Amino acid sequence: MEGSESQIYHERQRLQFCLLHSLNNLFQDKNAFTRESLNSIAENLVTDDPNKETWTTTHPLSFFLKPHHNTVTGNYDVNVMMAALEGKGKSVVWHDKRRGASSIDLDSDALMGIVMNVPVKRYGGLWRSRHWVVVRKISGVWYNLDSDLLVPKPFKDEDEVRVFLDQNLSLGSEVLLVNNA
Template sequence: MATENSQVYHERQRLQFCLVHSLNSLFQQKDAFTKAKLNAISERLALADSNSETWSPLSVVFKPHHNALTGNYDINVLIAALEEKGKSVVWHDRRKGASSIDLDAPEDVLMGIVINVSVTRFAGMWRTRHWIALRKIGGVWYNLDSDLSAPQPFLHTHKVREFLDSTFAHGGEVLIVMNEKQS
């Protein structure tokens, strides 16, 4: 859904399709990725590393790279999806902190950031993981978290770093999405 700021595309959370929403917000395009597309990537990954000895009746729902009921996808699906679009992913070493991330890199180099954090849902009864996209648009960094009602701009780059350092402190993972292949 487009927001009141017509420059920024932002999708709201539905079930556990936060990876779909994060990717679409990262690419600033509705249906850059769909549930069907990520399911196909997940199935392809499962076939590539299939082991029939680990199959059980629950495998119909709890697939190796996503949950068929809720849509919760893993890191392998994220990386494969981004690589299909010519992007590369650099897993950021939390020990270096956010200060080592070049948030001022040109947009033709740095596309954005995808974060994976632990969240508690349903009054604390369910613990799961959640994908969040951050992207610089028109010179401003935005938190495009699908749990937010609208994208939240960061007033200064140091606020992005504070947010990322807080993510590290709470066990989150930070993935840098690059527009060009990194060696």
């Protein structure tokens, strides 16, 4: 396993584009999604929203802060992620956190990877937000492809993956299973 991380595609965090980085890390392709493609998906979601007038006319910062993303820093929401993945022929299933990680079939051929939305506190807890993280099996090894990491972190086995997922679930993370549709 030594040196195998160099063969893994891993985008690092920039601004609040963690969803962009997570999706590209999930697909192992730097061109799977671009800022422009995610912005377009977000804008299409607004266009299709029957309540769009309420948002665009009443919110004073609606030029920058859109219903599904921030046009300057990124910070895309789950709707953008789901639409992006469905556009690539994937299906997304919310994992029932009450069942824990032991109920996830990590050996399933249908499972492409796992996307988590984790709560984060920065600057001594003054700033609270959420962060997208991907866990994926590549060449038989599960990896944490978090864009905040310097390099992908391999898990030693599926038990370690489940412990990691359960720890994150207990901290308020959402777990979404990405399946090959």
